[in-house]
Amino acid sequence: MTSDINVYDIYRPCYSNKPFPGFLKDEPTHGQVEINGETKTYRRQYTNRDYTPWFYEKQSAKIQKYLGDLPPCSYVLPIIDWINRKDVRDALHVPDLVQAWEMCAGNDTVPYYSQEKASEWIYPLLKNKYRILFYSGDTDGAVPTRGSRQWITNMGWKINKQWAPYSMGDNQVTGYIEERDGLTFATVHGVGHMAPQWKKAETYHLIFNWLKGRPI
Numbered sequence: 001m002t003s004d005i006n007v008y009d010i011y012r013p014c015y016s017n018k019p020f021p022g023f024l025k026d027e028p029t030h031g032q033v034e035i036n037g038e039t040k041t042y043r044r045q046y047t048n049r050d051y052t053p054w055f056y057e058k059q060s061a062k063i064q065k066y067l068g069d070l071p072p073c074s075y076v077l078p079i080i081d082w083i084n085r086k087d088v089r090d091a092l093h094v095p096d097l098v099q100a101w102e103m104c105a106g107n108d109t110v111p112y113y114s115q116e117k118a119s120e121w122i123y124p125l126l127k128n129k130y131r132i133l134f135y136s137g138d139t140d141g142a143v144p145t146r147g148s149r150q151w152i153t154n155m156g157w158k159i160n161k162q163w164a165p166y167s168m169g170d171n172q173v174t175g176y177i178e179e180r181d182g183l184t185f186a187t188v189h190g191v192g193h194m195a196p197q198w199k200k201a202e203t204y205h206l207i208f209n210w211l212k213g214r215p216i
Contacts, residue, residue: 006073008142008192009198011192015073029043029044031044031084031100034086040100041100042099042101042102044081080101080102084100123155123183124155127183133183133184133207134184135186135187135188135203136185136188137191138175138176138188138190139191140191157180157181157182157183158180160181161179162178165177174189175189175206184210188202188206
């Protein structure tokens with residue numbers, strides 16, 4: 001029932017990686033680009049096991065067959081190939097020594113380790129050294145506002161200004177904001193994972209007023 005919902009932005013269209021049957025099956029899983037005499041390889045496809053192995057292992061066989069290819073609702077193969085072209089790399093001034101670009105760089109190119117608290121551990125280290133803004137599109141189902149607000153609350157930092165709506169002066173709710181001792185948490189209403197892409201004016205209003213220390 002939820003297979004066609006765009007988990008990254010539940011009110012936006014779901015662009016499938018399968019425009020016709022067998023599409024991904026017929027496409028190579030990796031691509032190559034020649035940069036200054038060196039062949040760089042990059043991944044073009046991601047499955048559940050590649051993208052979220054911890055999630056995949058917990059699902060029953062019945063659920064696994066509905067998960068499909070990940071990231072869901074993101075038709076990105078043309079972008080992956082385009083951004084790895086030599087002329088594009090040159091236009092972006094990417095040094096030749098840099099590896100080919102992948103959408104979700106994993107152990108193929110960038111080794112990393114998962115940990116229980118994800119990136120939450122970094123915030124206490126940054127507190128009192130930097131101003132911190134954490135914002136979230138409130139229709140993001142992949143990294144949902146509720147979960148972000150929950151772990152921020154669990155840190156127990158003092159609330160200086162309570163959770164309240166803000167607007168851009170048109171009496172329409174642009175989002176909600178809460179100021180804590182060391183961190184400002186805000187939402188952008190009606191948009192998901194890519195808030196700056198789909199709500200340009202609203203995200204600009206939030207970020208640049210915060211940067212300049214002006215009321216939001």
